[in-house]
Amino acid sequence: MKVNTTRFGELQVNKEDIITFSEGVLGFEKLKQFFVVDPGDSTLILWMQSIEDSEIAFPIIEPKIFKPDYVAKLLPADMASVDLEALSDAKIYSILTIPSNITEMSANLKAPIVINNKKKVAKQIVLQDSKLSVKYEMYKDLKSYIVSYSSDDSKRTTVAEPQTISAKEETNVETTVSPKRENRNEA
């Protein structure tokens, strides 16, 4: 199907790449269907684009990239809410806020987006851990990760390769995520 977006123009989205948020995202409860867009730049930031509202897209990132010790402790009820049997079937993303002063960019660690990769259902799950911040400033950590990442040639080719916005790549995150990032996710 073709989806119109204000940021990326018209995109071709495969049905199997559509992720359903039965409860929407907090503050955007009416929007139920999203897909992930990989702009293929060096920031490792992806977009979660709404199908129903062309203007709505959230920048997202795997929190383990800038905070390797991050763990989303999901309760059995959380797992059930996205029909999840094993954590290995899940993709965890943090929504990013990027203010005009980018050094103050922050990630929401308290309420990650949990996607059941197999069933393509997702939810923004509010974790019980009171130490987790809604606005975790992570500019420095991201920068140091990217600097060390791009200086290491062995890991370079998979992500540093410029990826043009072709519909195939945008809608299929799996093919554009580097093996390193996959490993981090499973760790």
Add this chain to the structure above:
Amino acid sequence: MLVLTRKLGESIAIDDHIKIVVVQIKGKQVRLGIKAPKETKIHREEVYQAIQDQNTEAAKSTPSDLSRLSEDLKKN
């Protein structure tokens, strides 16, 4: 909304498994104790508000924010 009056030490029960006790009353503040099954999510309302605000803010981002960031991240 159901409104109940409770005194210090008194409690209310919600369903069979959730109990809320008035633990302390101090001026304008009330301390509540909540006994609920592990899977029950309990948060201060402000947490939800903060998440909504953060989501609203995040949805305003544009690819140009990311290219700015991308440029910046390349600098040492």
